[in-house]
Amino acid sequence: MIAMPSHTATVAMEVNDTTVAAAVETRTSLAEFLRVQAGLTGTKLGCEHGVCGACTVLVDDEPTRGCLVFAAQVDGKKVRTVEGLADGRALNRLQQAFHENFGLQCGFCTGGILMSMTSLMEKEPNPSREQIVEWLSGHLCRCTGYETIINAVLAAVAGGEDLR
Ligand code: FES
Ligand code: FES
Structure with a gap:
């Protein structure tokens, strides 16, 4: 009998400072892994093809x-999701700015x-409106x-570098 190749892989990653490990089908996307194996449904799946x-x-x-990436490709890496932004029930400044604007x-x-x-503000603590628009284009x-989203980011930027 011919042995069938295994289509599962054991994947472990650090998600919001907690290790999540599971055996999953190799075709499992990172987003699906986060939603199902990690139970973090703040990461949404819309188009499922990168748009x-x-x-x-x-x-x-x-x-x-x-x-667009398989969970197996993220094995051993550090992942941050939207659930990691708040401190308990306290929104961080970027989240609060979205709420207020x-x-x-x-x-x-x-x-x-x-x-x-979050990534934009970590790389460029004082981004211009044009930079914000460019990053939002994805x-x-x-x-x-979009105007209220841009206003929210500008409000968060105006509050300084520390988003907590
Ligand atoms: S669900 Fe990934 S880009 Fe739309
Ligand atoms: S799709 Fe509804 S708030 Fe952006």
């Missing part, structure tokens, strides 16, 4: 489309946008019309 940005998380501090409506796109904007929002 909408809803699945954006930070892998080793870099914005990454969770639908009507930066979200249905919220489906918001987790991914928050992670991209995200589709069907609700807000």
Whole structure:
């Protein structure tokens, strides 16, 4: 009898400072791993082919489309998701700015946008409006019309470098 190749892999990664390990099918995307194995449903799956940005998380501090990488490719790496931004129930400054500036409506796109904007502000603590718009260009929002999102990021930027 011919042995069939194994289509599962044991994957372990640090997600928001907690190690998550599971045996998954090798075709499992990072976004699916986060939602199912890690139980973190703030990472959304929209288009599932790299267009909408809803699945954006930070892998080793870099914005990454969770639908475009396999969980197995992230083995041993550090992942940050939207659930890691708040301190318990206390929103961080970027989240609070979205709340105060009507930066979200249905919220489906918001987790991914928050992670991209977190990365932007870590790389460039005082980004220009043009830089914010450029980084937002990788995200589709069907609700807000973007102006309120831009205003929210500008408000967070005005508050200084520390997002806590
Ligand atoms: S779900 Fe990944 S980019 Fe749309
Ligand atoms: S707030 Fe609804 S898609 Fe952006």
